[in-house]
Amino acid sequence: MRIFACQINPVVGDLTYNLKKIVEKIREAKKKGAHVIFFPELALCGYPPEDLLFFPHFIQQMEGCLDTIAAETKGVFVVVGFVRANNKKIGKPLFNSAAVFIDGACVGFKDKTLLPTYTVFDESRYFEPGEKQKVWEFCQKKIGIVICEDVWQYSGRVGYTRYHRDPLKEIEKHQPDLLLNLSASPYYFQKKEVRLDVFSKAAKFLQAPMIVCNQVGANDQLVFDGYSLSINAKGELVQLAKGFEEDTLVVDTDQKSLTCLCTSDPIQDLYQALKLGVKDYFAKQGFTKACFGLSGGIDSALTACIAVDALGKENVIAFCMPSRYSSLSSLEDSVQLADRLGIERKDIPIDGLFQHFLDLLSGQFLGRAPDTTEENVQARIRGMILMALSNKFGYIVLSTGNKSEIAMGYTTLYGDMAGGLDVIGDVSKTMVYKLARWINRKEEIIPRSILEKAPSAELSYNQKDQDTLPPYDQLDIVLGEYVEEHMSAESIAKKHRLDLEMVKDLIRRIHRSEYKRRQGPPSICVTKRAFTKGRVLPIVQRWVY
């Protein structure tokens, strides 16, 4: 039996586009002798559709696509992820479902049983759990179908809950010869290894091969890395699709396959995730050009490299906006980087406007010493310039804040936080350096001086990040343990031998800057818990303040 796992990149909500893609893939696969053809979770509407699901006419339109798909399935077995109405009038009114087509007709549905509702997932907001497991017979094989989370309970690797049911154990009694898993499993750092463990344990338990078709592409802030895969009945990996691009995994169940390895450079994967995140954010909205402020620091340098790779150098424009506090070396580094990347670079010095602003408010500020106010004004003038260029020329502004400084509130709201997308908003400073070194692995693209100098916002004389922040390696440990793992200050200090008062101070700063992040730009989620999606903290709270 020849099985095609069509790892497609759907656009959320674009039923016409996604349907066309699904039909094309079915036709291609049939030409290549397919018996079974299947698609990712919610392939018809793209994952995650979010509150579009609340519009009843959206659901009706989706259900209306099934006839078109059915007409393409003469002689084959096809499974497509979509959303269907729950007509039982009890529970939530929708199912996260898979439509099963055999030989020209839709023969039934398999609804997702386990509905992740933690981190970035909120499926209990929309869906009713599927009731029972079943198998379909085709070519003398019993084919079981599960959707993403359904196989995760068994390995105990689900987040923040232990489900009451284990669909894998329920499906076992049907003794499937083959399990198809429709997934929309988003990337985070080193997630691929977790996924392989989960799927491997599932196949081994069922003593049946499992083929996983995962969505690829970025939708809003989530990146789906693809890496669809085939696992044999022993739980060994035998085939792996490409990561971060569309691909079709063709599995011949009659051919003996060798096992293969799941190796890749995690930093390279991270880079690819960020690149795809930028690419799809622009392409799916119909934008082509990006602009950003090039400061001479590592954050904007990294952002520039990723943007050029994702959008093409002809579509990326750098604006250098020096003030009285900008160093000559920063300007030189900016020029060198822009030249190496081959991007357009324009200089718009802001000092005159900055002085005009200070003069305008000098009456109000009389008798007050300069403080972060004046620093923020510079950042906001730059943000305003970039936004004006965005308005006039249709660029999307890329903001360049990293996760570490965003955690600390070491960023200016409406200033350097202005932008349509913060490319590295979920990347800690430590990882920023790793990515920069990875980009420079063959030749120096990011000037070495950018990598070597002490980080500075250059908003006052001789300012350095480390004047007011602890070393980034310590900060990033606290960031990871507190934000991603919810550890207490005491546990973090003990585990990493850090000063307890410093840890507490950092945690206080994280909570106190919640109000800034609430208004920050979207970022590309690449960790287990980003600030911009899947984390819901009150602004007004007094547990930590």
Place this chain on the structure above:
Amino acid sequence: MRIFACQINPVVGDLTYNLKKIVEKIREAKKKGAHVIFFPELALCGYPPEDLLFFPHFIQQMEGCLDTIAAETKGVFVVVGFVRANNKKIGKPLFNSAAVFIDGACVGFKDKTLLPTYTVFDESRYFEPGEKQKVWEFCQKKIGIVICEDVWQYSGRVGYTRYHRDPLKEIEKHQPDLLLNLSASPYYFQKKEVRLDVFSKAAKFLQAPMIVCNQVGANDQLVFDGYSLSINAKGELVQLAKGFEEDTLVVDTDQKSLTCLCTSDPIQDLYQALKLGVKDYFAKQGFTKACFGLSGGIDSALTACIAVDALGKENVIAFCMPSRYSSLSSLEDSVQLADRLGIERKDIPIDGLFQHFLDLLSGQFLGRAPDTTEENVQARIRGMILMALSNKFGYIVLSTGNKSEIAMGYTTLYGDMAGGLDVIGDVSKTMVYKLARWINRKEEIIPRSILEKAPSAELSYNQKDQDTLPPYDQLDIVLGEYVEEHMSAESIAKKHRLDLEMVKDLIRRIHRSEYKRRQGPPSICVTKRAFTKGRVLPIVQRWVY
């Protein structure tokens, strides 16, 4: 039996403060001869605690408060809403629970059964449903305990779901003599009437009196209106606590009560909700002073009135920031309003800075006609000035966008959308006028000319909102039906006899400006669906674009 429903205003996360308040209320009630004393849902941590719940040490601290409460309950029956760990290691690791104390000891828990997971509620993200209903005996009475949503299934008035269980029917077999309902039911326009219907049906069904203790106060964007109440076994309202402030409802079950009416002006309630939203947003964060841009338009006028009422006139400062497009009448109206409210008003003309900015970018903009770019620049200069004043003096900036213009994207990101709180961000333009007229009901506070002139952003010559938007009464119909009710364009046009193309265009504009709202300030939620909480729409989608 004397029952005290202590309608308190807890601060999210502030266990020390909330515990102290609970203990004080218990002591007071005991002095007044209480037998039963109870508090709102999650009174100990405040509702909604959101992802603070993911910190295991937060839960431990909460559980650690029970002993202190127990020590206060000698001779009485006390119920306090809090969160407890689910020690069964199956399902979600927490319960939304009520701790029951009798005569000095914690005698058990009653966990919430129905977990709302729609609109602003995401309780399935955190909690495991409670298993069974039970009653406690005290003073020869069987007392049943339910938590908020638990009684909503019966009346069929829950949102977007029909639960599989009905706790009310489950508790019926225990034949309670009295039902206590711990609630944290947020305000929306005319919600009180809905609530009364729900509780009335519940009491009637059980043929037992029900006393509801609802949280009061604003936490972040949600306002809890209080209005705790007592309903007799026939389902008639017999007592109603105050709205929008702390209160204690004292119910004597042995006394015969007359029925009372639940009447109030819905516009007055809306005004009270906004006022309390502002008051608590400031007080609970430890801020006292607000500043805002006073334009001479109705939105900033209404915001000013609410802010003065919530914070005191000495704590509100208005900045008039005219440009070349500002009309003389707007300035005059601003002066008059500020004088009537008795607030400080300062003028900071922005035209010089605006011209400087235009000159700076004239090279970039060469050959391009003026467009919204130049309009946005003015709005952003104003935002920048207000933020600088905020930074220097510790004001919270109030932004003044209404829901109708925010829906259309007829607002400037980082410009008039800059601020810590958008007071009227969930109030449609139609309701803005109603509120303004309500404020003027006894005497003219908001100058009549502000109410009478055509709305204008005054960002270009002779600009009027209606140049690019349909009349607000039509816009607001579409806004309500599409955003709150999820109706299709066709249904809206048909139902309200509106032009279908206009309706479609408005819906497109709503989706296209999603990216702006994602970065907008928090607002005070006063409708069934605000843009800023309880609504999750993708930026990158192509269903409507």
